[in-house]
Amino acid sequence: MTETAAEVSRGKGGRSMAHSPVKIAIERVSKDFTTRKATTHALQDIDLQVRSGELVSLIGRSGCGKTTLLRIMAGLVPPSSGNVVVGGKQLWNGPAVETSVIRQLGVVFQDPNLFPWFDVVDNIALPLKLRGVGKSERRRRATELAELVGLGGFGGSYPRELSGGMRQRVAIARALSCDPELLLMDEPFGALDALTRERMNLELQRIALATEATVVFVTHDISEAVFLGDRVVQLTPRPGRIEDISEVSFARPRDIDVQTTAEFGAIVRHLRHALEGEM
Secondary structure (H helix, E strand, O other): OOHHHHHHHHOOOOOOOOOOOEEEEEEEEEEEEEOOOOEEEEEEEEEEEEEOOOEEEEEOOOOOOHHHHHHHHOOOOOOOEEEEEEOOEEOEEOOEEOHHHHOOEEEEOOOOOOOOOOOHHHHHHHHHHHOOOOHHHHHHHHHHHHHHOOOOOOOOOOHHHOOHHHHHHHHHHHHHOOOOOEEEEEOOOOOOOHHHHHHHHHHHHHHHHHHOOEEEEEOOOHHHHHHHOOEEEEEOOOOEOEEEEEEOOOOOOOOHHHHHOHHHHHHHHHHHHHHHOOO
16 A cells, blocks of 8 residues: 555554464465366465454455455365464365364354244354254353344344344354354345444444454445454455555544544545556
C-alpha cells in the first residue's frame, strides 16, 4: 500500500498483534484443479501468518481463490503444494487432515445449513453430539451459546421460524460449540439485507472479543472487510496471490460511526483503487 494509506491505517488507540503468537500459518500454498480438459491454477505460493486474537479479512475479485484458500485452511480441500500449520501442528498430511488439528477449527458458510427438524438448541449442539458429549451437557452449552449470539429465548424455535440474520447467528453459535481457537468464515453475511448485515458485523466483533477466537473472514465487501479486520489481505485474480496487506488499527470494539471517518475512507479508497487496477 502507499505510504499515506499505511500511515492512515495505523489509526489511534489500535491494538498491536506483533507480539501475539501465530495461530495459523499458510506456507507456500498453491492449488490446481485438474479435469480431463484443462488445469485451473487457483492459488499460487500463498504465505500468510494470522496471530492469536486477530481478525483478518480476505478480499479479491470473484474467482481469485478466496473460498478455496479458506477451505484449505478448514481442512476441506487439500493443497496441491505447501501446508497449513495451526497452533504449531501441520493440518495436512498429504491428502488427509490431522484430526487433532481440525478440532481447533470452527467454520461458518454463507448458507447456515441448519437441520430444519432440529430446534435452535439442537442445531447448535450437533457438533457436541457427534463428539459424544452427553445430552444434558451439550444442551447446557448450546443454550449458553444461544445467549451469547443474541438468541436467548429462541432455543426451542425451528429454522423456518427465524429470520436470515437469526439463522446465521445459529450457524455461528454451532461453529463455536466446541470452543474453536480459530473461526473461519466464508461470506457469512453475504445474503443478508444491509441493516441486518451491519448488525451482524457489530455482533461478530462482540462475539470474537468475548470468546477470544482468531477469525479469518472472506468477503466481497470492501467496507465490511475494513470495518471488521485488523488486517485486510487482497488476493490477485487467478491464480490467487497476495497482492496487498493493509493494516487497520482502529480500537475495538468499533461502532458504525468509524466508517464516517477520513481514516476509514482512505483505507477503503486505497483498496478499491487497487482492485479497480486489476481490471
